Amino acid sequence: xxxxDRSSLRRIVRGGATPRILDLWSIHRKxxxxxxxxxxxxxxxxxxxxxxxxxxxxxxxxxxxxLTENPVATKLIIxxxxxxxxxxxxxxxxxxxxxxxxxxxxxxxxxxxPKFEADxxxxxxxxxxxxFDPFLLADRYATGERPVGRFYFNISPDEQxxxxxxxxxxxxxxxxxxxxxxxxxxxxxxxxxxxxxxxxGEDKQKLVGLRETLGMSEExxxxxxxxxxxxxxxxxxxxxxxxxxxxxxxxxNNVTVRGATWEENKEVNDIxxxxxxxxxxxxxxxxxxxxxxxxxxxxxxxxxxxxxIRDFLLxxxxxxxxxxxxxxxxxxxxxxxxxxWTDREKGSLSADDALDxxxxxxxxxxxxxxxxHYTDVRTAI
Numbered sequence: 001x002x003x004x005d006r007s008s009l010r011r012i013v014r015g016g017a018t019p020r021i022l023d024l025w026s027i028h029r030k031x032x033x034x035x036x037x038x039x040x041x042x043x044x045x046x047x048x049x050x051x052x053x054x055x056x057x058x059x060x061x062x063x064x065x066x067l068t069e070n071p072v073a074t075k076l077i078i079x080x081x082x083x084x085x086x087x088x089x090x091x092x093x094x095x096x097x098x099x100x101x102x103x104x105x106x107x108x109x110x111x112x113x114p115k116f117e118a119d120x121x122x123x124x125x126x127x128x129x130x131x132f133d134p135f136l137l138a139d140r141y142a143t144g145e146r147p148v149g150r151f152y153f154n155i156s157p158d159e160q161x162x163x164x165x166x167x168x169x170x171x172x173x174x175x176x177x178x179x180x181x182x183x184x185x186x187x188x189x190x191x192x193x194x195x196x197x198x199x200x201g202e203d204k205q206k207l208v209g210l211r212e213t214l215g216m217s218e219e220x221x222x223x224x225x226x227x228x229x230x231x232x233x234x235x236x237x238x239x240x241x242x243x244x245x246x247x248x249x250x251x252x253n254n255v256t257v258r259g260a261t262w263e264e265n266k267e268v269n270d271i272x273x274x275x276x277x278x279x280x281x282x283x284x285x286x287x288x289x290x291x292x293x294x295x296x297x298x299x300x301x302x303x304x305x306x307x308x309i310r311d312f313l314l315x316x317x318x319x320x321x322x323x324x325x326x327x328x329x330x331x332x333x334x335x336x337x338x339x340x341w342t343d344r345e346k347g348s349l350s351a352d353d354a355l356d357x358x359x360x361x362x363x364x365x366x367x368x369x370x371x372x373h374y375t376d377v378r379t380a381i
Contacts, residue, residue, distance in 0.1 A: 009077065009085040012052055016156040019237075019328065022053040022132040023156070025079060031151050040149040042141075043122060044115040045107060052077040052089070053126055057339055068095040071336050071360040074127035078106070094127035118146070130332065133237075135230040136324030138317065153226075155233060160199045163236040168195040170232065173301035174213065198229060215306045220314060227316030231293050234323045238286055241327065244334040245283060249276060251346065252337070260351035268351065271358040278365035279333065282326040289319050333361045 014023040024042055028050040031037045043049040054075045058066065066073055074094045080087040090106060092099055100120060109116040129136060138153040155163075172191040198210075211221045253276060257268050293312060300309040340357060 009052065009079060009089055012054065012077075013085070014156045014158060016154050017132050017134040017137055017152065018156050018159060019131040019133045019331070020055045022126065022137075024048075025050045025052060025082065025085070027152060028082065031149065034149075036149040036151070040147055042148050042152060043119045045109075045119050047078050047107060048119055048123070050079065050082045052079075053123075053132065055132065056093075057336055062093070065097060066093060066095045067097060069360065069363070070095075071357075071364060072332055076103075076123065094123055122146075130325055130328030133233075133324050133328075135233060135317075135320040136328075138226075138230070139321040139324065142317075155199055155229065159233075160196075163233065164192070164195055164199065166236045166239065167199060167232050168192045170235065171195060171198070174210070174297070176301075198225070198232075213306070214310050214313070216310060220310070223317070224310065224313045227313040230320055230323075231290070231313070231316050234286075234320075234327065235290050235293070237327055238290060241331050241334070244338075245279065245330055248334040248337050249279060252276065255346075256348035257354045258348050258350050260354070264351045264355065268354045268358060271362055275333075275358065275361050275365060278362070279330060282330050282365060286323060286326045286330070289323060329365050332364050336361075336364075 009025075012021055012023065013026055014021050015026045016023055027042075028037075032050075041049050043051075054077065056062075056073050056075045058068075058071055058073050062073065075091055076094060077089040077091045079085055079089045092103060092106075096102075103120065103123075104113075104116060107116065125140070126132070129140065134153045134155055141148045142150070142153065168191050171194070175191045175194045194210075210225075211218070214224065216224050252272060257265065260268060293316075296309045296312045300306055336357075
């Protein structure tokens, strides 16, 4: 399944990490000459460290080459030239048969190469993750044995622009406090500038008024800002996902299964009920965290003590694993559902199709041991 991808890679340039695409090429271009990049790269191999990784919806013609039954696989694309993406790239599925050997041969590493083995392990860790969203990456790689630079966890420029209006409207209450109770509207240029500075994160000193408003020490400030950005990011993405999930639940509940035997019909309906329950459980877990944040934030903006919201923001990174996992599970099934119905008339599907895609939905929504770990961490806070 390995091969050359001749299509222009510029179509997948994102400027950093997004849920579907991890664009290490852009990060290499922007930060490649910095000391932090040299000290804390994502990969030791220079070609891997300027590559792209994509969460790819598995097509029927992909199946014979893959060692997974999951509806999503991970594709690794290594540019032919980091200076000219129009030359295309070499692509691999991490889950394809013989991936380890083919990647080693392609990179030209020796038979015993500890750096390659460490990079290979990280590639597989990324493939096992449900998403490449920047805060899920931070949960895994901000600390530990091989931490990576903080710039890998920046929100991509396109997502910053997409969420700017939402963030501006959401935070203007705290902007009022930072401007000494001067009444501003959510459309005020100062509120929008404040939101942009918060999301960009390049110069935190511009937000010094926020540190004073929240009563944070200088030591707490960077972690608090990062926590707030993460919560706002997930709050925005949850809002964006809401209508898609609602539509999925209604359509899955109402879809008719054609040509099923009694036993098949029972199996399909049992799986369908389990999918509906797990999707709702995942959604409830997501909204519980965001509702807690909203309550603390509203209380503070109405004149409450900053202690509660400050403490929430400082502990927010501990929620990122659970938020990223639950949101990825929900969005994977809704996006695949919409993809599957492309060029098909909605309303009914065959028993064979139902018994093919329903179990894959169930696998996507079933909590893994790592999901349970995230939930345990959240509960312990």
